[in-house]
Amino acid sequence: FFSHRQFIFVVAFTTFLISCVDYDILFANKALNHSQHPSEPIKVTLPDAFLPPNVCSARIQANSFLICILVIAGVFWIHRLVKFIYNICCYWEIHSFYINALKIPMSTLPYYTWQEVQARIVQIQKEHQICIHKKELTELDIYHRILRFKNYMVAMVNKSLLPIRFRLPLLGDTVFYTRGLKYNFELIFFWGPGSLFENEWSLKAEYKRAGNRLELAEKLSTRILWIGIANFLLCPLILIWQILYAFFSYTEILKREPGSLGARCWSLYGRCYLRHFNELDHELHSRLSKGYKPASKYMNCFISPLLTIVAKNVAFFAGSILAVLIALTIYDEDVLAVEHVLTTVTLLGVGITVCRSFIPDQHLVFCPEQLLRVILAHIHYMPDHWQGNAHRYETRDEFAQLFQYKAVFILEELLSPIITPLILIICLRPKSLDIVDFFRNFTVEVVGVGDTCSFAQMDVRQHGHPAWMSAGKTEASIYQQAEDGKTELSLMHFAITNPKWQPPRESTAFIGFLKERVHRDSSVALAQQAVLPENALFSSIQSLQSESE
Template structure:
């Protein structure tokens, strides 16, 4: 049933991202086995091992050999089972784990059945084999889906299917989450005594939000594509808010009761997942990653997972370099000296083991070598590169070219620790990420009961006011329509085009930037007339001001050469000059060379122009989006500075 396939088109996308049916099947099976292993192995270690024998605190009598083997430390089966039966907490954990595993098993069987149908859809309808799928882009798959709509009418409610319809079905709930973060509706930002403003948004908290709003029992949606009718009416909003608050309370209490089990699971999972990595690469805890909140804050409306991760991955290196600009000089001095003393001790121990390997059998020598190596690696993470140049403003602009969003007050203040601390909420230490996930079982019920419950009326109003029904798609978030007139912000080049109130406006230029990103990513998409006018007007304005002799952003070719050299000296990035990592002046210059159409390549008047044009075409979409993101931020900041300089009349 092709219509059923269209209703579950997110499975089509997931199967593509999981590289085919076989990879998906193996991944699901290993997840089930992994759960059994973690629980079973932990229970075995806690109840079935005699650690006195393992640590040589108790001797074992052997008739044939005096050598102690590993099985000698294992308790007999009857003793092991008796210890398990006597431990009430272990029994409770096993029961909860068993119920959860059975739930996962049922879900696994259901997913296998669904993905088998999707596999047939790929082979029979899209004419793509599973061996071809890992090497096909999603745009190719999407283009075939749009084409077969014309022949087989997989969506019975409309004649032709657009790229936006497909994105809406895949990202229905994620668009709601992006909108709620954008409007600061979710309680994820807190002001803590002594710590200032902090962000707490973990996978456990995100799971509970989705459980409450979208798919759990009693959620706001009656199925995957339709909001319950009572939430679309405003007459009983207070009653619905009380009902939602009560549901949040009970889910919070359930989280509180399950807190010990979830906490134990989080600790065990983190131990089994990260211990080997930390031993092999101790500095990995000092590495950074994009936080879960950062991914939601930086995500465009209608941006698929792989598009978001590709964009953030390109911004990882400049973001790391920017954060490394703020290493404490005092901490650097301490780290250098600690590394020196630890390295001296390690060198002596290594020399002794080379001279006589029996040194390793001395108690704590091997562990000392390991700990000293970890100490040296950690210290080195606090020692900056001696060739690094302090240029936070340039680095922040490079970051903006990729992530597209940041508060305007950061520009000009990139050297301040306040800006660095705010950016660290988006780009956090891996160790902080792990710590937040570990304490999430304790903090999540507190946030649900005392913070989210208070916002129940605002949540009800949000879903009523910002839900629209789209033919062939169902109920979607109105922000995901990327309608400038309905949700545009006057400060983001939408003045005179938007009729939205402050409540209806998307913050941080989310509507405008999302629209540009979607139009550039899907060049075959035909937007509405007003939207087309906004896009073409913006492109013309960027091109006109980039080629203007009087505009401060326009540069001559010699100036580009000069600025490019200083840029590489500052950032130490070996990248193509047309990469989205390049600063704004170079991107606008590149944009002016290839005009506004990537499909029209004119022969350059010089070797420089010809090579630059050919390189621009290879990364046209991401480069063009970087141009517009940088330009829109620059125009807004420039206009604000100009308005402030005018002062009162």
Template sequence: MEAQGEYQRLEDFEEDSPPGEEELLVHVTEGLQDSWHHIKNLDNFFTKIYHFHQKNGFTCMMLSDIFELVQFLFVVTFTTFLLCCVDYDVLFANRPLNHSHPGGVAPDRSKVTLPDAVLPAPQCAQRIQASGWIIFLLVMAAVFWLYRLVKVLCSLLSYWEIRTFYIKALNIPSEGLCNYSWQEVQERLILLQRQQQMCVHKKELTELDIYHRILRFKNYTVAMINKSLLPVHFRLPLLGSVVFLTQGLKYNLELLLFWGPGSLFQNKWSLRPQCKRAGARRELARRLARAMVLLGLANLLLCPCVLVWQLLYAFFSYAEVIKREPGSLGARRWSLYGRHYLRHFNELNHELQARLSRGYKPATKYMNSFTSPLLTVLAKNIGFFAGSILAVLIVLTVYDEDVLTVQHILTAITLLGLVVTLARSFIPDEHTVWCPEQLLQRVLAHVHYMPDHWQGNASRSETRSEMAQLFQYKAVFILEELLSPILTPLILIFALPTRALDIVDFFRNFTVEVVGVGDICSFAQLDVRNHGNPQWLSAGQTEASVYQQAENGKTELSLMHFAITNPRWQPPPQSELFLSQLKEKVQQDAATAPPAQCILAEGPLGASLLSDDSAAAPEGLLASVLARPILSASGLVARDRHFAQPCSTASAAASVLASLASPLPGRARGPPADSPGCHSDRLLPEERSCRW
């Protein structure tokens, strides 16, 4: 793909010098100058402040890191013990020999105890030494554990420094950290900058500056997913279209592009100079493709070690849960690809998690609305046969507990119970009636994004299959992570190098240098003129070509989300114009329409938007707009005309859009006192008396 744009440098009126120096000075109160006068990396500094808040302070972070080390040590030692220090012939009563007694003579008893099956220490050590493969894995595990130990010790020192900063600079005590929201912490950071000139390279600190530094690399990844640049979509025989993005593949992509040796970034805040020159694009693409292949080969060499660890960790993590709750594998979770596809630009982890958590139940109901008649028939009959045998075994056990001593009887009961539970999960509730269109609208109210071809096709199996790529079974997630050590090297070697030139062009064309902040993804500027979608904007508001515009209105939705989440933030002029015109348009259309609460209460999204866990959330604005988009002049295209309400759809968004001009907390949840009543299950009895 030929270059369609050039690297840009943006001058910020608030900033007077670039952050390219190796050391950034931070000034705090006089008593802290010895500890906080010198910050080398503001990205790490703000990221640590954010993680310290989200992970609930020093004690929780310290214990998490320590237990992570202990957990790794336990998995390695316990697995080695099971492989080399247990005599399974004795454990399974095939050979009555007791290794734990002198002379190897077992005491005179009929039952075998656990100590009887444990090999003596010398024999255990001999079996370990006799296996070169086990010794190799133990050495690799020891090296990795020591590396993690050093990293944890350094992290603990960093945690303590951040704790000191919270207490002395932000005046937030450790025991009261949970009482402060991130917005309150952020306000104190901004205030500290104004009072103490905390960063000498910037006079004013804005909310967007903090988000840019915390999410610098994340915004690039979200943009590449939005532009379908990364090779995560594959078409396989029998399976059709699949999406594959795992933690291992994501880690390797970040290593290649952001922070690894030879990556496109020369430090945390600046691209390499050659990445900014169009003439060097092909040479840089060749080097990047070569690095991808080499990294893929390295992953291939480490595949056995990583695969063994993945298998062991999955077994110890999920075996007990599967035995206790077999249906847990049938539960769903937002896939890693889904979390990137649905993420706004400049959206922090806790904001994304809160939004997806609100959409979890509607998404589950939508996916459960699809049933397979064939699977239902098979499940009923399999459940009948397995349940019948299980019932007989249980009755025999109740009649005489000696039945439990029969070989493999407990195994049979456990497996039959698992089969019955799984079979029941495929049998739908006969008394439940679903409306896929309305359920998908409820999902959209919280996740904010869906492909255009889903409109009016919510009941089609193709739509469900694509939704399953975003909202996958936990069993699929586990399987993907287990296959990741095998498939990730293949993707790095064969699929990713073909995108090297496109990736190089992307970083040059969609990177801007903001003085005082560094190189950031231009989409993160929330600039509707350069990256807006014409379907979402009035004529003349955007100059973006198809290549430059974000897909699915992500720029506009991200702008709305950020403006609501940070009401004190001053958007760029063009973005502010977009928000002002949006508010003006819906307020004009709402003048002759019923209150927004009535529309939402009667609509398919009423329960979702007016429930206690979502009515007061900032996403109520986006949910309202997406539930009933306003006219095309404002840029919001109707998603579901079949279920349109019999009144002006703009009024649904009018009252919540007003929150752009006023703080969200303290907002009334119900309709105004002088508004007509609305029929809703969530209204008080006296409010149900009238229906419009």
């Protein structure tokens, strides 16, 4: 609801700024015409710069480009309104389900845990058979229904199927994954016209057969091409919207907290790369939030001494000038009336704050290896070559792809309307056959759930990796293996967060083996009064267990 009001405000306010403001009066380039007391100095007020309604309306009508933009914005707003009404209807059904079926009133819902809600759903299925295709629902069935498409996206990122990693001249290895690009991927694969799924739970029958894979790949390639062309045509409008929305959203924050753009956040790619199979949004958010502070400390370890010296000197010179201007203002406030003084004071304040972000804490201790182990305990995934190399800039640059500057995030979103069509047409189209094969080979039909990604079954026998203690327990080929221990860690995460879930026999044996090894290693370390083992699996499992307690 509020996003619709924001959209109307941005469009209306931008139109007002373009057509209804006399900037010559606002900037004092033109004198006001007052019939009374013409010889007296006149103080310009803000309403004096506003044009009369008839003049404003005439200027809007004379601007054909602006009218075209307003018409397109109106059509887009109507589309969003229809979608909003549809979502309200869906939310009302959920509201009724919680009240009538689960017997959870809305007043107490915020105080229920997800495990309590899930337990009620499982119990209701046993009593009232809300899913007619099977007698009982398991916790995994519920997760599959909620995360069907997200599990596919996690799997495609894990198998490096999506074109989001690039090697560019001067920049080297780069990741580009924005909300606009993600939206287009989901539009192509899951819910757009001509997508691979015929509804929310079933892959189209032709994509399950290998006989016409080349024809389907050509069809998908053509569809990607047309969507890429549509992105090109809409690029100017989307770019204008991105710029306006970013300006209205971040200008006030930048004025109030100039160093906020120097803060970091988990990138969209990082959230997808670090996400377990069958991990809900609030579970992922909780896990990454716990790793935020150590991740920030780790990135702050890599401060250039030369950059620190430059920042200290620039801050000194800017601070000296700012101190003089503030002193003059205190002595006589008319100093602020001098042209550009207020602007100079603001820019100097922003510059000093930015410089301070490059000056490290004098009490900071450089211990990247320990910090990286603490980070690993929360994010659970780390390339093998990071171990022992936490102090290197190469490791830092790779981690920065997961934990990027807020300013970089904003810049990527602004560039997204320009770059997204290129990625779709040049990079995604050649992968059409691989995408068709992926959905055919890694889609399984689950009774009562529908078609799901086979990786989300977390079957170590089908998708386990020998390097992650699945040796002798996996039949997966290199093509079938999930990378970076995704299957094993997802299985452990799901089993610990859902202790009542009964995994398959192979998974139960694997989980028991891991727990036994962890307990044995920790017992030996404690008996010898030694430090607990410092390996990825041990840290990850310990973190998972602490989260479930």
